[in-house]
Amino acid sequence: MKLISLIAAAFLRCTLLLLLGVVLLIPTPAQADIVTLTAADNGKQVQLNVGDQLIVRLPTISPRFGWRLTQTYPGQLTVTTTHSLPGLSSGVPGAPATFEIHFQAVGTGGLDLALISAQPGTGYSSLGGFFRVFVTIDKPGVAKNVNVTEYGNHSSVKVNKGDQLAIRLDNTAGSQYQWEVMPLADNVIQLIQPPTPQPAKKPKKKAKAGSEEDVTFQFQALNPGKTTLRFLYRNAANNEAPPKRDFELEVEVPEPPK
Incomplete structure (x- = not known):
């Protein structure tokens, strides 16, 4: 009788340990x-x-x-x-x-x-x-589109490999001044779309000269590293004239998790 009780107790302990192991293996959702x-x-x-x-x-x-x-x-x-x-x-x-x-x-x-x-x-x-x-x-596992406006001038941003980075800058329609992106000396991000004007109001009609519009530069994060994006607002008709204003953004692409 005593032997049967010991066997039953041992079986109960094994069952409880097995159930505990199953519970521990069940992933808990991230809070x-x-x-x-x-x-x-x-x-x-x-x-x-x-x-x-x-x-x-x-x-x-x-x-x-x-x-x-x-x-x-x-x-x-x-x-x-x-x-x-x-x-x-x-x-x-x-x-x-x-x-x-x-x-x-x-x-x-x-x-x-x-x-x-x-x-x-x-x-x-x-x-x-x-x-x-x-x-x-x-x-996790999803690329994102990151949008930065001129409010982000002289700030920093972190994007993952594969993310899209759009830089939207203020512009004046019909002006001789245009935004120009400075050459990138590394392979951290690359320009994948030339600047495209986006009128702030009534986009179906052509922007009138002197009205405000946005110009967007589209980039993609390629490799881990750090780089600086720099833009100059220059007079397209006079390369010798100093830029009217500039825009800088520090960009970091971290190493992907292993």
Whole structure:
């Protein structure tokens, strides 16, 4: 009888160990992260994964005032909630109130996330009524399109091998000045599409001389490394004239995970 009890106990232990091993082998789904930004993060680069939440907290002079997005980001970032709270930490000591906006990362890509004070000139803090961060959203095994505007001048961006990188710069239709990309001395990224004008308004009609339009340069990340993209806004009719303005972007392509 004692022998039967010992055998039963041993069998029970083996069964429990086997079940435990099966449970440990079952992969657990990755949990989404929550990333919180304050005024102190102005100008920084933020890395998210699809499914992550992004919270931006910015100071205001009272709960009646807030911040608004300069544009929407369909297919990438979705606004879930917005509200103003008194006394919540905003990255600026002593701020009377804080405006808080929640986002959900829903798709891959890279974007300039820019907000301006809802009441220009009344923003509280050294932000001067403008807040900007550069956001990249990844999903394992999926290439993404990264879009950088002129707000990203003199900043940096990280893209993966195979990603598309679009640089959109402000231009004036009919002007003698044109954007020119400086030659790249490495094989980190390459220009895959010449600049294409994109009128800001009424794209079906030809842009009138003197009106604003965007010019987009399309690149692709080829190999791991670091490089600098540089553009000059030059007078096409006079190569000796100094450039009117420039645009620089530090680009990093990290080593792919092994």
